[in-house]
Amino acid sequence: MRARGIGLPANFFSHYARQLGTLSGLLGMCVVLSVATPFFWTVSNLLNVAEQAVIIAVVAAGMTFVIITGGIDLSVGSVLAFAGVVMASVLQAGVPVPVALAVALGTGLGCGLLNGALITVGRLPPFIATLGMMSVARGAALMFTEGRPVSGFSGSFRSLATGEVLGVPVSVVIMVGVYVVAHVVLTRTKLGRYTYAIGGNEEAALLSGVNVRLYKAAVYGISGMLSGLAAVILTARLNSAQPIAGMMYELDAIAATVIGGTSLLGGEGTVVGTLIGALIMAVLRNGLNILGVPSFVQQVVIGSVIIAAVLIDMWLKRRAG
Amino acid sequence: MTDAPVLEMREIRKTFPGVVALDGVDFALRRGEVHILLGENGAGKSTLMKILSGAYQKTAGRITLDGEEVEIKNPAHAQALGVATIYQEFNLVPHLSVGENIFLGREPVRAFGLIDRRAVNRQAAEVLGGLGLNLDPRRPVKGLRVAEQQMVEVAKALSLDARVLIMDEPTAALTEHEIKELFAAIRGLKEKGVSVVYISHRMEELFEIGDRVTVLRDGRSVGTFDVKETNKFELIRLMVNRDLTELFPKEHAERGAEVLRVEGLTTRGGLKDVSFSLHKGEVLGIAGLLGAGRTELARAIFGLDKLESGSVKIKGETRRIGSPRAAINAGLGFLTEDRKAQGLVLPLSVKDNLCLPSVDKFTSLGFVDAKRERGAAERYVRELRIRTPGLEQKVVYLSGGNQQKVVLSKWLCSEAEVFIFDEPTRGVDVGAKAEIYQLMNRLAASGVAIIMISSELPEILGMSDRILVMRAGTVACEFDAKEATQEKILECALGE
Ligand SMILES: Nc1ncnc2c1ncn2[C@@H]1O[C@H](COP(=O)(O)OP(=O)(O)OP(=O)(O)O)[C@@H](O)[C@H]1O
Ligand SMILES: [Mg+2]
Numbered sequence: 063m064r065a066r067g068i069g070l071p072a073n074f075f076s077h078y079a080r081q082l083g084t085l086s087g088l089l090g091m092c093v094v095l096s097v098a099t100p101f102f103w104t105v106s107n108l109l110n111v112a113e114q115a116v117i118i119a120v121v122a123a124g125m126t127f128v129i130i131t132g133g134i135d136l137s138v139g140s141v142l143a144f145a146g147v148v149m150a151s152v153l154q155a156g157v158p159v160p161v162a163l164a165v166a167l168g169t170g171l172g173c174g175l176l177n178g179a180l181i182t183v184g185r186l187p188p189f190i191a192t193l194g195m196m197s198v199a200r201g202a203a204l205m206f207t208e209g210r211p212v213s214g215f216s217g218s219f220r221s222l223a224t225g226e227v228l229g230v231p232v233s234v235v236i237m238v239g240v241y242v243v244a245h246v247v248l249t250r251t252k253l254g255r256y257t258y259a260i261g262g263n264e265e266a267a268l269l270s271g272v273n274v275r276l277y278k279a280a281v282y283g284i285s286g287m288l289s290g291l292a293a294v295i296l297t298a299r300l301n302s303a304q305p306i307a308g309m310m311y312e313l314d315a316i317a318a319t320v321i322g323g324t325s326l327l328g329g330e331g332t333v334v335g336t337l338i339g340a341l342i343m344a345v346l347r348n349g350l351n352i353l354g355v356p357s358f359v360q361q362v363v364i365g366s367v368i369i370a371a372v373l374i375d376m377w378l379k380r381r382a383g
Numbered sequence: 384m385t386d387a388p389v390l391e392m393r394e395i396r397k398t399f400p401g402v403v404a405l406d407g408v409d410f411a412l413r414r415g416e417v418h419i420l421l422g423e424n425g426a427g428k429s430t431l432m433k434i435l436s437g438a439y440q441k442t443a444g445r446i447t448l449d450g451e452e453v454e455i456k457n458p459a460h461a462q463a464l465g466v467a468t469i470y471q472e473f474n475l476v477p478h479l480s481v482g483e484n485i486f487l488g489r490e491p492v493r494a495f496g497l498i499d500r501r502a503v504n505r506q507a508a509e510v511l512g513g514l515g516l517n518l519d520p521r522r523p524v525k526g527l528r529v530a531e532q533q534m535v536e537v538a539k540a541l542s543l544d545a546r547v548l549i550m551d552e553p554t555a556a557l558t559e560h561e562i563k564e565l566f567a568a569i570r571g572l573k574e575k576g577v578s579v580v581y582i583s584h585r586m587e588e589l590f591e592i593g594d595r596v597t598v599l600r601d602g603r604s605v606g607t608f609d610v611k612e613t614n615k616f617e618l619i620r621l622m623v624n625r626d627l628t629e630l631f632p633k634e635h636a637e638r639g640a641e642v643l644r645v646e647g648l649t650t651r652g653g654l655k656d657v658s659f660s661l662h663k664g665e666v667l668g669i670a671g672l673l674g675a676g677r678t679e680l681a682r683a684i685f686g687l688d689k690l691e692s693g694s695v696k697i698k699g700e701t702r703r704i705g706s707p708r709a710a711i712n713a714g715l716g717f718l719t720e721d722r723k724a725q726g727l728v729l730p731l732s733v734k735d736n737l738c739l740p741s742v743d744k745f746t747s748l749g750f751v752d753a754k755r756e757r758g759a760a761e762r763y764v765r766e767l768r769i770r771t772p773g774l775e776q777k778v779v780y781l782s783g784g785n786q787q788k789v790v791l792s793k794w795l796c797s798e799a800e801v802f803i804f805d806e807p808t809r810g811v812d813v814g815a816k817a818e819i820y821q822l823m824n825r826l827a828a829s830g831v832a833i834i835m836i837s838s839e840l841p842e843i844l845g846m847s848d849r850i851l852v853m854r855a856g857t858v859a860c861e862f863d864a865k866e867a868t869q870e871k872i873l874e875c876a877l878g879e
Contacts, residue, residue: 251749252742259739262728269725270686270739270793271711329730 080323083378084338085372088345095349102352109231113299115344116237119337120292122322123244124174124285126336129279129319132261132328133188137177137195138289139308139313144203145169146293150212150303157220166297167290173199174286178279192282196312202303213302222285223299240288244333257281261328296360318343321371334376342367387769388447389414389578390435390547395444397430399774399780404430406602407444412547416827417569417579419589419610422599422810424621424784425770428582429471431599432549435580436468437461459488467545471552471582471783471810472723475524482507482520485539510538513571514565529721530673541572548572549580552783554588555809556720558673558838559873566592573660584784584812585839586615588650598622623814629874630813631845632820636827638848639663641699643801643832645684648693655856657693661801661832666823668847668864669836672876676856677836678720680801685717697801709762711740716799718790720806720836726790727778734760734774736789740797763792767818783810792821793825802826805836820846840869852876 096103121138128135129375147258149166173195180191226231248254256277259267268274289308322339346367350360359380390412397405405427412418420428433439435446437458438486443498446453448464455461461468473634482503483490491502507520516534524532531555540548554562569579569592582595589596589612597607598621605621619627638835643661648654661667671677683690684695686704694701697713704710710717721724727736737760738745745756760774767788771781794802807823808816823833823846837843843850850867852860852875860875 089572181588250751250753252746252751253749255735255739255742255751258731259728262730263724266723267729267739269685269707269717269719271797273706273707273708325730329728 081335088342111344111348112234114342116233117292118314119340121206122318122336124288125315125319127281128285129324130331134314136192140196140199141173142291142293144199145290146297146303147207160199166294170290171287174283178282196353207305209304211304236376292337317368340373391447393445396442408604412578415576416594419593419596420582425782426599427602465546467543468549469540476524510542551582611732634824636664644696649691651686653856663830664827665848666833668843668850670843671853675853714800716794717803729779732775737793801832803834
């Protein structure tokens, strides 16, 4: 057998090389920013960055599942807004906080499953189905609130954003929890295995007995549900649910996923990479802000970083292949 | 045929991460010869040819073409140098037509750079006609059968006017009749002075079409011989480095109770009133020409195509099988003929592919037991001698034959009671073939029933207990293996 020179460590590095690469990109950026401004590397600013990253990171975790199946979910930002306003109105109607949370997650899940049904039963391309949902959910949020934000919640609800656990903001704890669960699901469970298999070769998966429709729909459900969770955090943080919340979040979530090494072709990707990708986006925004870079220039820089990251990734993959 | 080499490859080395694919290979090709490249799965045949065709860059070594040293940069460069290639895996654009595929990248153009469709179709029809193929150049490749796609690949390479033509297992998906056509085309090319490198695991072909043969083993050349001065068993010994006397080690297992009964199966895909039964321990060979409905039959039983009428009984019970999942639950396993499109999830690892149909077995409460899964995967990698640097290697990086072994293992691992094998040994080397046949013996002995669809008559004759011959969507003849002959089967398949 031709197993020359492959030991465990080599395997480990080749397996995680992609994430190590992204991680060194993130650390490199941190080093540069700490040198440029001493304010960057302070506990309060780093927690600030983490809090900034939370919303996109939570949404991007779901996006990663979807993209690994070879799909896309453009509706995440709108679903977030819709789930937010629905939850806000039941909160104001006086339901207990846990019930309101369930309503937010359930609304997101429902929208996601509807996406899934359109894609699997209706056989629509994911791009089209979720593009439609993006508009429908946004419109629904605006109709529901007549275009006005729903504001002012109890302290116990707001503590979801303002509270701390051992000095770490609750929202950051939630984010870490989401990523631990997502990582375990993707790497250890049947759902995870099927997610990769569907993205890698849908027909082969079907012929191997995978219930492709069910698992595809589930993946969009997960994405919707995590948008609902992001809505909870954002609403608690702002003490207000806005029907126009989450605009363009789909793009940030896709960017974080792709920077993290998930292939838009499907079949490949990790949530660990996505988390690093989301942190890169947050650090970049934060750094540009504290350096006082004008916001128009920021957009140019962020776009360039996304393109550069994917170019480097493809180049590395071609060399390895 | 002259002795001056058209092509010389010297001391060629190629390494991939963790794998030495070629370890200093010398290879010389004469003008107008058909040079066979022989070797086990993973010996490095495709890699050597991919270096020649510009798909891979060599790690070290020298290549001379007509006495001139060349550095082949990419596939376009290789074509410009007169090296045309038919790869082991298809490289057609599914949404383009047959003609567009044949002339992809060199379309005849009219004024303003518009593609001259008429010329494309006319010239394509000429090339296809030269191959004795009656295929409409305007049809999209997507709808073609595997064998038809293979012929399109051949036509594409022939249309290049190359001085060196590389064919990597061109007959793996062809039936006897089409192989004859292909060989006629190759002989025509030889006469024009074209040199052909021909890779195949079918030993009979070697003696029919080959002039010289080079044997590769473990990334090294073990020698080049005149085909006339060697024989099958010597070559096999050189290839696998051990003696292999029995090519079809058939053992007849005890025939048990009926496990599968198909009655009056009719589908829109072209099956007409197909009925047969299958017993425990039996290997039922299904022969027939391309398009006779063999794969359609398998698809219908496995719940992939809707039945218009007819029924499938498993162990005496009528089952409605509406999806592959239901089929697997009913105890069926289906090894498909097209490993790349239907058999494998290419970006996934050997282990993940191997366990895909049987994940349920290793799952409790949604969690996959990685240890047991690895154990199972390891067992099959060992038993079928799958050449891979590890269980985590992505299958896309395995050699073609080793990929085939992964597909086979994935169904073995599912522990089905009735297997449908559609071309189970396609692209598998002689040594591994014998191992697969032995495995079929063991399966049969343990009471498993096997339907083996194959275009290789020796395999059908050598390994079946009973043989069905299909023609135009129906079962045309049935033979006991003892009374069947190549002639009888062909006669029935052709309907003479
Ligand atoms: N892109 C790649 N990356 C990593 N390993 C590779 C790659 N291509 C080939 N290999 C390895 O190189 C070795 C030789 O492979 P090659 O495809 O040349 O075999 P082959 O002789 O054509 O076999 P087969 O008869 O099965 O087609 C194998 O061990 C294979 O796993
Ligand atoms: Mg090969």
